[in-house]
Amino acid sequence: MANRTATIETNKGTIKFELYEDLAPITTSNFIGLAESNFYDGLTFHRYVKDFVIQGGCPTGTGTGGSGKHIKLEVSPNLKHGEAGGVAMARSSAPDSASSQFYITLAPAAFLDMQYAVFGRVTEGLDVALSLREGDKMSSVTIS
8 A cells, every 4th residue: 555645735835745654654543533633724833943843733832732642652763854854743751642743854853763753754845844934824634
């Protein structure tokens, strides 16, 4: 089975990323379920760090909220933050605390490897991801 694609429609344009369903099945299944239930629709990107990440998926917009469900940390040496466009789950300091928040790397961030679950890579719209700032919105997230 081929990996599916997630499409994020933002106020600045469209971002598409391949979901690594083959390498991160727990994490991608969680993200797909949230996207298909329209969880992300209308949420903002609540965190921007220049040359590092843009982060969204918090229902409160504060960086403290989640979906109410946590998933197991799923890391692999094959899943890396080696360049801009890596998509991974955010979490608190507890390893199995990822819920709904995710980030897109804006530059290489290899120091995050094996600590955060990478579950996709931007295939279209990296320029859009790089232009996002705190407060920008996701109008929809769909899976195809």
